[in-house]
Amino acid sequence: MGFNRENYRRIKREYDGKNVRAKEEAQRRAEELHSRYPEIRDIDNALQETGLKILDTAARCSGNELEKRIAQLRKETEALRSERNACLEFYGLPADYSDVKYECPECRDTGFVGIKMCRCMREKLITAGYESSGIGSLIKTKTFDNFDTSYQKRDPQAYEVLAANYEICKSYAEKFDCPGAKNLLLMGNTGLGKTHLSTAIAGRVIDRGFDAVCETAQNVFSDFEFRSIIPTGRRYAACGRAVS
16 A cells, blocks of 8 residues: 655645644743742743652662552642642633643644554545546546436346446456456446546545546556656556556
8 A cells, every 4th residue: 555655745744743733832821830830830840850760760670669658749730730820820821821732633734643554644645646637526436426327227137237347447446456466447438437436446546545637548557658758658657557
């Protein structure tokens, strides 16, 4: 599975920037608090010292003594946090005023939760895939769910062929990355649903995390014909399958 590389690099840079900006903004708010309210600055300094004490205690003590000292330090930490929240409330500020506020709390604006891509980044990559596919708004309106075969019911034979083609295309989109999968050629007169089905395939393929390039056969041939002048043919070189 591989999203469009250019889209991935661009969106990953956006996430890196968001993460840095969120931390910088939180730091700015913390500095503002410390400048305007010295008592909050003193509490934050005490909290920092308590954190260091916990680390020091864990390194020097063990057994019951460690548990006893850690419990005491935790009580001190909770008391300081309560005092800090009370100060913020007194000044009309929320308890999380100086916390880092990420757009996505799940991945903290990194795009990943552990080693797994976050839902928010995947959605952005899918949207970017729609935009760069060449189909534009069609990819949202021509799906497998809204493909209509009823207009062919007056001709049982044509209806059977259309229904079979629908199932073939749907299965193709789901098994796009299976070993041995081949290209797919849709042929027929105008108005039989070729554009709808090929667009539906592209949409499903993008949803599954693959890149899609959608062009007319005429434009593809033209790109290769003039590739010595304009190197556009390479956008097709990485395509694993062709649907036309």
